[in-house]
Amino acid sequence: MAYRVLWASRVASYLRISVFHRGFSTVIKDLKYSDTHEWIKVDGSSATIGITDHAQDHLGDVVYVELPEVGTTVAQGKGFGAVESVKATSDVNSPVSGEVVEVNSELTGSPGLVNASPYENGWIVKVNMGDTGELNSLMDSEQYSKFCEEEDAKH
Amino acid sequence: MTLAQARNVVLPCMKLLRMSAVPILEQLHLEERLLRTSVDNWCIVNDRTNRPTIVMGVSGRPSELIELKSVLRDQIPVIKRFTGGGTVIVDDGTVFISFICNKNAISGLQPYPHPIMSWTGQLYSEVLRGFGDFHLRENDYAFNSHKFGGNAQSIIKERWIHHTSFLWDYDIKNMEYLKLPTRAPKYRSARPHVDFLCRMKEYVPSKSTFIERTIKSLGSYFLVKPFDLDDITTEPPCTLPHSTKLLSRQELEDAYSSQCENLP
Numbered sequence: 001m002a003y004r005v006l007w008a009s010r011v012a013s014y015l016r017i018s019v020f021h022r023g024f025s026t027v028i029k030d031l032k033y034s035d036t037h038e039w040i041k042v043d044g045s046s047a048t049i050g051i052t053d054h055a056q057d058h059l060g061d062v063v064y065v066e067l068p069e070v071g072t073t074v075a076q077g078k079g080f081g082a083v084e085s086v087k088a089t090s091d092v093n094s095p096v097s098g099e100v101v102e103v104n105s106e107l108t109g110s111p112g113l114v115n116a117s118p119y120e121n122g123w124i125v126k127v128n129m130g131d132t133g134e135l136n137s138l139m140d141s142e143q144y145s146k147f148c149e150e151e152d153a154k155h
Numbered sequence: 156m157t158l159a160q161a162r163n164v165v166l167p168c169m170k171l172l173r174m175s176a177v178p179i180l181e182q183l184h185l186e187e188r189l190l191r192t193s194v195d196n197w198c199i200v201n202d203r204t205n206r207p208t209i210v211m212g213v214s215g216r217p218s219e220l221i222e223l224k225s226v227l228r229d230q231i232p233v234i235k236r237f238t239g240g241g242t243v244i245v246d247d248g249t250v251f252i253s254f255i256c257n258k259n260a261i262s263g264l265q266p267y268p269h270p271i272m273s274w275t276g277q278l279y280s281e282v283l284r285g286f287g288d289f290h291l292r293e294n295d296y297a298f299n300s301h302k303f304g305g306n307a308q309s310i311i312k313e314r315w316i317h318h319t320s321f322l323w324d325y326d327i328k329n330m331e332y333l334k335l336p337t338r339a340p341k342y343r344s345a346r347p348h349v350d351f352l353c354r355m356k357e358y359v360p361s362k363s364t365f366i367e368r369t370i371k372s373l374g375s376y377f378l379v380k381p382f383d384l385d386d387i388t389t390e391p392p393c394t395l396p397h398s399t400k401l402l403s404r405q406e407l408e409d410a411y412s413s414q415c416e417n418l419p
Binding site: 036058059060063064066077079082084085086087088089090091093151152154155 | 212213214237238239240241263264265267268269270271272294306307308309310311312338
């Protein structure tokens with residue numbers, strides 16, 4: 001995990017993006033985050049969604065990703081798919097409402113991308129957002145880092 | 156006096172549902188409905204099921220996991236369940252115990268696969284103290300290195316389920332319907348079913364001893380209250396992408412045909 005943080009720093013430096021390092025999980029600046037550990041990268045009225053480094057680390061090795069069909073309607077806070085890690089299925093919830101326009105079919109053959117590259121190659125769906133105002137209820141990177149620290153401290 | 160009583164802690168309630176010979180498909184449908192629509196904590200005990208049935212995890216592929224030719228010949232039902240994990244064949248020698256909990260029900264427990272698995276390992280370690288060398292081996296319950304309990308979980312926004320099929324007894328002939336899985340725990344060491352598994356009845360005096368001790372151990376974490384199956388309303392669950400389902404004969408035949416076509 002320490003190696004992953006060091007690697008992330010080098011990649012971030014190359015790509016000129018800022019990263020926060022909270023403990024051993026990476027948080028990417030400029031993304032928004034839900035309290036169920038999904039991230040969202042906004043591009044106008046479109047967005048890419050995945051699960052965070054904190055989530056993949058706590059779930060363990062992902063062996064299967066259940067993807068929705070293109071055209072599926074998603075609602076903020078509601079499940080649209082799932083990841084399976086060893087013995088558990090865990091719902092993936094949408095940070096925003098909208099319509100699925102693309103799914104990451106690479107995850108069907110390589111579910112481990114969610115672990116290896118949660119913010120890049122391990123993205124799960126792309127959506128057209130119905131209401132960009134919903135983004136205001138999400139956390140920024142600093143808030144999410146604090147949220148994760150508080151959550152881990154409770155246990 | 157339980158530990159919680161000694162500490163004067165207010166425990167969350169857990170509803171206890173005891174069943175006998177309920178078909179496993181019906182049990183799984185009930186569990187998924189309670190997970191997704193109830194706000195209560197539940198312990199469900201089914202002390203056996205009514206007929207041999209194969210139960211795969213959510214991502215299971217029949218051609219990889221079961222001996223389709225004999226399953227089709229002998230008309231063994233095959234279910235794909237809503238939780239993760241591997242494939243089992245259950246019958247009247249199987250005891251089922253399931254926990255459905257709100258994510259904050261157990262103080263200090265993070266609602267993720269490993270902490271939940273670890274908590275259940277502590278619970279059953281207490282239950283089975285004195286009956287055998289109990290271990291949580293990777294994600295299985297074992298006496299020494301012989302598995303007697305298989306686990307699976309599903310975690311949603313505010314709740315989780317952890318359910319177990321315990322091999323009180325089993326018919327070795329039924330195990331022949333299952334292939335050796337490609338994804339297996341390291342401690343299995345490629346052993347065939349007969350060398351890997353064991354029967355709980357060779358370690359524990361009776362099913363009722365095991366079940367009563369489990370309920371007693373739960374009392375350290377919950378106020379356990381008996382509940383009647385008849386009191387649960389019978390609305391069917393909403394259709395979910397990963398709902399438990401019985402595979403049709405056509406689906407099994409298609410899998411078998413595809414498997415035959417892919418043979419060298």
